[in-house]
Amino acid sequence: MRHRRGMAFAAAVLSSALVLAGCARDTGTPAAGGDAAGTECARNAAPAAAGGAAAPSAAPIAPNADASALRVGLAFDVGGRGDQSFNDSAYAGLERAVAELGLVQDNTREVAAATGESEDARVSRLRQLATEGFSPVVAVGFAYSESLTTVAAEFPDTQFAIVDSVVDLPNVTSLTFAAEQGSFLVGAAAAMRTTSCQIGFVGGVEVPLIQAFEAGFVQGAKAVAPDVEVDVDYISPAGDFSGFNDPARGTEVARGQLDSGADVVYHAAGGSGQGVFEAVAAATTAEAPKYAIGVDSDQFNTVAAPTNEVIMTSMLKRVDVAVFNFINAVAAGDTSVLPQTFDLSVDGVGYSTTGGGVDDLVADLDAYKAAIINGDITVSSTP
Amino acid sequence: MSRIRSALLPPALAILFAAALCAVALVISGASPLTALGVMIGQVGQGTTAVDIVNSAAIYYIVALAAAIGFQMKLFNIGIEGQYRLAACVAAIVGGLIVLPPVLHTLVIIVVAVLVGAVWAGIPALLKAYRGVSEVISTIMLNAVSLGAIAFLIRPDSFGVLQGNNISTKPIEPSGQFPGLDTGAGTIFGMVVVAVLLGVGYWFLLNRTRFGFELRASGESATAATAGGVNAKRMVIIALVLSGAVAGLAGLPEVLGRDFAYTLTSPQGYGFTGLAVALLGRNHPAGIAFGALLWAFLDKSAIALDNIGVPRDIVLIMQGSVVLSVVVAYEVVRRYELAAEQRRVAAQLRGAPAADKEVVG
Numbered sequence: 001m002r003h004r005r006g007m008a009f010a011a012a013v014l015s016s017a018l019v020l021a022g023c024a025r026d027t028g029t030p031a032a033g034g035d036a037a038g039t040e041c042a043r044n045a046a047p048a049a050a051g052g053a054a055a056p057s058a059a060p061i062a063p064n065a066d067a068s069a070l071r072v073g074l075a076f077d078v079g080g081r082g083d084q085s086f087n088d089s090a091y092a093g094l095e096r097a098v099a100e101l102g103l104v105q106d107n108t109r110e111v112a113a114a115t116g117e118s119e120d121a122r123v124s125r126l127r128q129l130a131t132e133g134f135s136p137v138v139a140v141g142f143a144y145s146e147s148l149t150t151v152a153a154e155f156p157d158t159q160f161a162i163v164d165s166v167v168d169l170p171n172v173t174s175l176t177f178a179a180e181q182g183s184f185l186v187g188a189a190a191a192m193r194t195t196s197c198q199i200g201f202v203g204g205v206e207v208p209l210i211q212a213f214e215a216g217f218v219q220g221a222k223a224v225a226p227d228v229e230v231d232v233d234y235i236s237p238a239g240d241f242s243g244f245n246d247p248a249r250g251t252e253v254a255r256g257q258l259d260s261g262a263d264v265v266y267h268a269a270g271g272s273g274q275g276v277f278e279a280v281a282a283a284t285t286a287e288a289p290k291y292a293i294g295v296d297s298d299q300f301n302t303v304a305a306p307t308n309e310v311i312m313t314s315m316l317k318r319v320d321v322a323v324f325n326f327i328n329a330v331a332a333g334d335t336s337v338l339p340q341t342f343d344l345s346v347d348g349v350g351y352s353t354t355g356g357g358v359d360d361l362v363a364d365l366d367a368y369k370a371a372i373i374n375g376d377i378t379v380s381s382t383p
Numbered sequence: 384m385s386r387i388r389s390a391l392l393p394p395a396l397a398i399l400f401a402a403a404l405c406a407v408a409l410v411i412s413g414a415s416p417l418t419a420l421g422v423m424i425g426q427v428g429q430g431t432t433a434v435d436i437v438n439s440a441a442i443y444y445i446v447a448l449a450a451a452i453g454f455q456m457k458l459f460n461i462g463i464e465g466q467y468r469l470a471a472c473v474a475a476i477v478g479g480l481i482v483l484p485p486v487l488h489t490l491v492i493i494v495v496a497v498l499v500g501a502v503w504a505g506i507p508a509l510l511k512a513y514r515g516v517s518e519v520i521s522t523i524m525l526n527a528v529s530l531g532a533i534a535f536l537i538r539p540d541s542f543g544v545l546q547g548n549n550i551s552t553k554p555i556e557p558s559g560q561f562p563g564l565d566t567g568a569g570t571i572f573g574m575v576v577v578a579v580l581l582g583v584g585y586w587f588l589l590n591r592t593r594f595g596f597e598l599r600a601s602g603e604s605a606t607a608a609t610a611g612g613v614n615a616k617r618m619v620i621i622a623l624v625l626s627g628a629v630a631g632l633a634g635l636p637e638v639l640g641r642d643f644a645y646t647l648t649s650p651q652g653y654g655f656t657g658l659a660v661a662l663l664g665r666n667h668p669a670g671i672a673f674g675a676l677l678w679a680f681l682d683k684s685a686i687a688l689d690n691i692g693v694p695r696d697i698v699l700i701m702q703g704s705v706v707l708s709v710v711v712a713y714e715v716v717r718r719y720e721l722a723a724e725q726r727r728v729a730a731q732l733r734g735a736p737a738a739d740k741e742v743v744g
Contacts, residue, residue: 111689116651119642120435124686127430132690142548143648165547206534207647209548237534238550239647 041197043225046364047371061325061339061346065332067101072108072327073134075125077141079245080112083271084303085296086319087112090140090163092297093323101328109134113143115241122147130155136330138323139163142209148172159335161326163319164209173335175322177342179209180216180381181372182315182349183266186293187220188368189313189351190264191228192361193291198229200257202276204244204269206234212381213268213295213315219379223368231257232383235272243272250275258283258290266293266315277303280310291357298352312357316350318342345373393716394663394670397709398677405701414693426687427680431569436679438571441578442636443675446657448585449630451666453518455589456602456622462507462522463630464654465529470499471634472533472552475645476542478638479553488559493577493635500631501624503529508623512616518623526654537645551646561639572640574632581629586668598622630654659706665713678702 074094076087091110097103109132111125126147129137136159139148145165152160152169159171166174190199201217203210214232221228233253236243243249250272254265258279267276277292277299284290294300294314303311322342329335342348350369353362371377406416427433446463453460460466474496483491506525510516536552537543543550561573589595601608601618609615633653638645660678664670685698 109689111686112695114695118439118637118650119648120431120438121683121686124430124432124435124683125689128686128690131430145547145549146642146646146648165549207548208545208550237531238537239533239649240530240651 041191041194041225042227043192044223046224046367047376048367062328062332062334062337064101065328067097067103067327067331070103070107070136070327070331071134072097072103073129073132073137074108074110074323075122075129075137075139075144076110076112077143078113078115078241079271081110083245084299085270085273086317087140088302089297089317089319090138090323091320093320093327094138096320096324097327100324101331103327113141115245119147123150126151126160127154130158135159136161136327138326140319141165159330161323163322173326173329173338175319175326175338175342176340177317177319177322178344178349178379178381179268179315179317180212180219180379181344182317182351183213183216183268184220184223184372184377184379185344185351185365185368186266186313186315187217187222187230188224189220189358189361189365190217190266190291190293191221191224192364193312193358194225194228194262194264195288196261196263197225197227198231198261198263200231200254200262200265201233202250202253202257202265202267202269202272203232203234204267204272205236205241206238208382210234210268211383213266215381215383216379217266218383220368223377229261231260231262233257235269244270246272247275247278251279254279254292255283263288264291264293264312266295268295268315270296273299274303274307277307277310281307284310294352298354300352300355300357308355311355314352314354316352318348318350321346321348344369389716389720390665390667390670393712394665394674394709396712396716397663397705400708400712401701401704404704405697408700409693409697412694414691418691419688419693419697422687422691423680423684426684429687432683432686434566434569434571435683436676437575438569438636438640439679439682440672440675441572441575442633442653443656443660443678444578444672445581445633445636446630446653447660447664447671447675448581448668449626449633450657450661451585451664451671452598452622452626452629454602454661454666455598456618458511458619458622458626459519459658460504460507460522460623460626460630461519461658462504462525462654463626463633463657464652465522465526466500466503466627466630467633467653468649468651469503469529469532470496470631471638471649472536472645473499474631474635475552475555475638476536478555478559479644480542482556482558485558488556489561489639492555492559492639493632496631496635497628498631501628504623504627504630505620508620508627511623512619533645537647546646549647551644553644555639555643559639560643561635563640570640572636574636574640577632578636581632582668582672594621630657633657659702662706663709677705 079087081087081091094108098105122144130151139162142165144162145167148160148162148167152172156171161173161175163175199221201214203214218230221230235246235249235253250269254276257265265276265280267273280290280292291312292310294311296317299314300308300311325338329338339346409416409419449463474492477495478492507518507521510521511518537550539545542552544553563570563573597613601613605615660674661671663674681698681701685695688695
């Protein structure tokens with residue numbers, strides 16, 4: 001019953017295997033699955049993949065082009081390099097372009113934002129990159145929406161991209177993600193894994209962007225176990241972006257959820273996630289294991305051992321894939337090949353399997369994935 | 384002469400010391416301090432940076448005046464941060480909901496901002512005057528409350544409008560906007576004029592009115608002022624409320640001159656900048672103006688440091704060390720002058736009544 005992601009199955013074999021997996025749901029829960037709490041949590045069978053289920057597309061969006069003539073500017077969001085999450089993921093895309101597309105490292109520049117800065121600082125930052133001839137310029141984060149609209153109009157010959165926002169100008173490519181779809185899958189994984197029938201979501205800042213993560217997570221969990229209780233907490237309210245960079249409060253919020261009975265905690269809190277992992281690592285025991293779910297990057301790899309052992313999976317939001325493909329598309333001279341939204345169907349979002357924490361669930365999760373891709377399940381981005 | 388020296392020497396020393404500290408940090412990290420300073424000064428001529436500096440300085444000036452009013456009475460209004468943000472948010476909401484003839488519309492928005500700032504500062508003022516609650520504690524806590532209040536107010540189901548992944552208040556119609564001066568390289572906010580007028584008003588209030596005298600007297604010595612017939616409670620309330628009213632204006636240059644709405648990404652942190660600038664400017668209207676311009680220059684020119692690979696955080700080191708060293712420098716200069724004064728008096732005493740001394744000795 002263990003299948004690896006990425007293997008191709010004949011549709012019939014796949015669906016029968018999944019139906020079996022769904023019926024035999026109890027085997028999917030760990031050793032403690034037989035206790036009273038575990039049996040209370042009734043679980044639905046995973047969807048049977050309809051004929052012609054979409055196989056995970058590993059194929060590149062476009063063939064590699066030569067980017068050696070490009071000068072690429074990258075304007076980070078608050079936190080900049082080293083957040084082990086969002087900004088680092090964008091940088092990974094740039095690094096991949098250097099490695100695979102012949103982009104010259106000296107022809108790239110990264111600039112970072114300051115916390116709580118004013119609009120004119122963002123405008124100046126983008127304008128400066130454009131003035132110095134960088135094209136394309138990638139603005140990482142929705143905070144750049146207004147400033148990019150201003151600057152892109154001033155520099156019609158420069159190519160721009162913005163992550164997590166839509167700017168409707170001919171020379172701007174909007175790189176948006178269906179974070180709710182990836183969150184749906186890890187929500188399903190959490191509901192399959194929990195023994196207390198209670199799971200937690202820790203959001204960094206209560207903004208629409210992060211609410212999409214919450215929405216997908218809750219929907220995924222309820223799809224698997226309709227009775228599952230989902231604790232939802234945000235570290236800071238809208239407008240106060242400190243919640244993305246406050247591990248201490250991440251620990252507190254996660255500990256509160258663990259104390260109240262949750263045994264799987266998913267965070268969408270950027271740099272605060274480290275605190276969430278530490279809270280879970282402190283609470284986990286051999287008899288009553290607790291699990292954490294990472295976000296954006298494959299956090300089993302980015303978080304130091306032994307804390308990373310509690311990370312059963314991570315919701316991947318492949319900013320790196322988007323940035324790489326955007327640079328590639330600009331090098332090839334055609335940005336129209338890029339998808340409207342980086343969703344499950346192009347592996348723009350997904351879940352990680354590093355560390356083996358969800359090996360026993362992969363078959364079911366891929367069934368949900370296929371159901372989302374072919375439209376059987378629609379995931380809402382608002383809670 | 385001595386008074387001018389004791390006023391100008393400490394900040395000059397502090398800035399020199401902070402610059403030296405930054406130079407050392409830059410050399411250690413392998414960059415040239417002179418190049419860094421060069422590109423920062425060069426940045427002033429680039430794009431809209433010069434205009435951005437003036438605009439930011441005006442904002443810093445307003446928050447610093449708010450802080451200085453409190454400082455005059457030894458009151459630390461840490462709550463400027465919450466006061467200006469809540470005021471800007473509420474004013475933007477009101478401004479977006481109503482439509483009035485041009486000048487009137489703008490005036491209403493300004494009045495709302497002033498009132499919100501004043502009311503928000505009135506809470507710690509009453510607590511301080513009638514319950515003895517430290518204004519430092521209560522204003523810090525109210526900052527957190529105002530954060531939550533803003534988050535509630537701009538929710539899409541209260542007064543917010545969802546714009547992609549951002550949330551903003553309803554945009555203010557052109558009739559409510561404060562026209563600026565278009566220089567060709569950026570627009571100078573019209574509110575800059577208001578900031579200058581506030582500075583003049585602050586100077587007049589402090590030096591030419593009875594209230595200003597009582598304010599300064601209460602700050603120098605509360606007991607002496609009380610003995611002189613100053614109502615201490617009343618002074619605490621008026622000073623804090625006035626500070627909050629001025630703080631309420633600080634968010635408006637951007638709301639009325641550029642953004643025309645309050646959004647999730649509206650700037651934060653001006654309140655703390657204001658405290659630092661007021662400290663640097665020694666609560667003097669001209670000193671604060673200088674401090675605000677220096678701060679704005681450091682903030683806006685720092686963007687050029689990215690060009691030469693110098694971490695922009697060096698500017699934070701500079702700003703932090705300026706504030707710390709200006710406090711130390713004032714104390715050092717004060718002690719030095721006290722000692723000089725003592726020596727001078729001692730010398731005079733030894734010289735003039737020599738006969739008496741010899742008799743005693």
